[in-house]
Amino acid sequence: xxxxxxxxxxxxxxxxxxxxxxxxxxxxxxxxxxxxxxxxxxxxxxxxxxxxxxxxxxxxxxxxxxxxxxxxxxxxxxxxxxxxxxxxxxxxxxxxxxxxxxxxxxxxxxxxxxxxxxxxxxxxxxxxxxxxxxxxxxxxxxxxxxxxxxxxxxxxxxxxxxxxxxxxxxxxxxxxxxxxxxxxxxxxxxxxxxxxxxxxxxxxxxxxxxxxxxxxxxxxxxxxxxxxxxxxxxxxxxxxxxxxxxxxxxxxxxxxxxxxxxxxxxxxxxxxxxxxxxxxxxxxxxxxxxxxxxxxxxxxxxxxxxxxxxxxxxxxxxxxxxxxxxxxxxxxxxxxxxxxxxxxxxxxxxxxxxxxxxxxxxxxxxxxxxxxxxxxxxxxxxxxxxxxxxxxxxxxxxxxxxxxxxxxxxxxxxxxxxxxxxxxxxxxxxxxxxxxxxxxxxxxxxxxxxxxxxxxxxxxxxxxxxxxxxxxxxxxxxxxxx
Numbered sequence: 001x002x003x004x005x006x007x008x009x010x011x012x013x014x015x016x017x018x019x020x021x022x023x024x025x026x027x028x029x030x031x032x033x034x035x036x037x038x039x040x041x042x043x044x045x046x047x048x049x050x051x052x053x054x055x056x057x058x059x060x061x062x063x064x065x066x067x068x069x070x071x072x073x074x075x076x077x078x079x080x081x082x083x084x085x086x087x088x089x090x091x092x093x094x095x096x097x098x099x100x101x102x103x104x105x106x107x108x109x110x111x112x113x114x115x116x117x118x119x120x121x122x123x124x125x126x127x128x129x130x131x132x133x134x135x136x137x138x139x140x141x142x143x144x145x146x147x148x149x150x151x152x153x154x155x156x157x158x159x160x161x162x163x164x165x166x167x168x169x170x171x172x173x174x175x176x177x178x179x180x181x182x183x184x185x186x187x188x189x190x191x192x193x194x195x196x197x198x199x200x201x202x203x204x205x206x207x208x209x210x211x212x213x214x215x216x217x218x219x220x221x222x223x224x225x226x227x228x229x230x231x232x233x234x235x236x237x238x239x240x241x242x243x244x245x246x247x248x249x250x251x252x253x254x255x256x257x258x259x260x261x262x263x264x265x266x267x268x269x270x271x272x273x274x275x276x277x278x279x280x281x282x283x284x285x286x287x288x289x290x291x292x293x294x295x296x297x298x299x300x301x302x303x304x305x306x307x308x309x310x311x312x313x314x315x316x317x318x319x320x321x322x323x324x325x326x327x328x329x330x331x332x333x334x335x336x337x338x339x340x341x342x343x344x345x346x347x348x349x350x351x352x353x354x355x356x357x358x359x360x361x362x363x364x365x366x367x368x369x370x371x372x373x374x375x376x377x378x379x380x381x382x383x384x385x386x387x388x389x390x391x392x393x394x395x396x397x398x399x400x401x402x403x404x405x406x407x408x409x410x411x412x413x414x415x416x417x418x419x420x421x422x423x424x425x426x427x428x429x430x431x432x433x434x435x436x437x438x439x440x441x442x443x444x445x446x447x448x449x450x451x452x453x454x455x456x457x458x459x460x461x462x463x464x465x466x467x468x469x470x471x472x473x474x475x476x477x478x479x480x481x482x
Contacts (some may be wrong), residue, residue, distance in 0.1 A: 067124045083411060311437040
């Protein structure tokens with residue numbers, strides 16, 4: 001098949017996809033509160049002829065669009081949640097929130113889900129026209145930011161019959177991801193003590209805040225005795241009040257613990273649990289553990305990654321114009337000088353001379369107009385993603401597509417302001433083309449699909465998936481508003 005046909009199908013619906021992405025940008029809903037964003041995506045799926053099921057895996061804002069029958073089952077993953085505190089007006093070269101303290105799409109998820117729907121719709125149309133057998137699915141996956149929606153879905157077996165899964169992420173670079181991610185667990189530790197007058201009767205009090213502080217000190221000492229790649233973040237979410245003359249009877253700390261593999265995270269969690277128990281013993285308080293969520297590390301699949309790279313090279317990076325360049329240059333000038341080109345340098349590491357040349361060329365341009373070399377390193381990137389949980393269930397791979405200015409930091413107002421721009425729309429549509437073409441390859445080449453599935457088995461080597469514990473339910477971010 002001439003894959004230009006896939007590009008033409010997606011471009012013919014480009015205006016509608018841009019409209020949907022902009023609508024979701026305007027909703028800016030956070031984890032598990034994405035009802036309007038979900039509705040916008042469902043309308044789009046139904047327009048494209050997909051049958052839609054909601055409340056998938058028992059997650060209220062998870063859904064699935066499906067077309068076709070039989071195998072193979074090729075799935076595209078989409079996200080649509082926003083971040084707190086990143087409200088920003090679109091199209092500006094300076095920070096100016098629409099709603100002070102409000103939400104904003106600081107990771108481009110308004111684009112992410114729509115491009116994956118575009119890919120699913122294009123593959124559906126080609127399969128339909130050619131009379132091929134197989135099933136095309138789009139999974140609407142909520143709560144990636146701080147909620148691990150895919151992990152809850154994976155625990156319930158939602159991806160169990162999928163033959164392969166493809167996704168992407170908006171970025172300041174264009175490349176096929178050959179890196180893994182950090183697994184993580186997020187847990188509240190709540191301490192309970194006894195209040196008392198801090199001057200008249202301090203001996204009667206038992207300070208929960210002391211327990212939190214002692215726990216944090218214990219974890220600081222633990223940092224020397226875990227693997228170098230581990231990360232331990234915390235936020236004190238309840239100090240027990242604002243009166244220093246009261247012995248605080250309650251206090252709470254939220255921990256996010258990361259490591260390259262889920263099993264390593266579990267080991268660290270067990271040690272942090274014991275530190276919390278020790279802090280409670282030292283202060284004569286009690287501690288309650290409240291497990292919020294977890295996500296697994298990505299299990300790379302070089303077979304699908306190389307398939308994506310081939311199609312990325314076929315379609316190329318987004319084709320930006322002079323207006324895109326002018327806007328990108330203004331945004332580039334607002335980015336921190338000390339962090340410029342860090343992402344580029346990280347992604348070409350290991351690519352040798354080709355990587356060096358790509359880096360030098362990319363540094364001259366405020367736009368991500370070049371495809372970076374593919375490096376199948378499997379090294380964990382700095383962050384975490386619940387795409388990892390899907391990758392333990394079925395062969396999974398992803399690309400990153402340039403949708404905002406070079407060196408733009410993630411989770412920033414700059415990402416939000418660019419989220420409705422023509423350059424964002426162009427990157428989104430280009431991502432859809434690459435994913436649809438890779439999906440077509442997997443659906444029509446049984447040997448390629450089997451190779452991807454065999455690779456997953458080989459990489460796992462019998463290692464068991466560590467799911468979110470039973471009984472843990474998806475929850476909205478603390479203090480978040482829809």
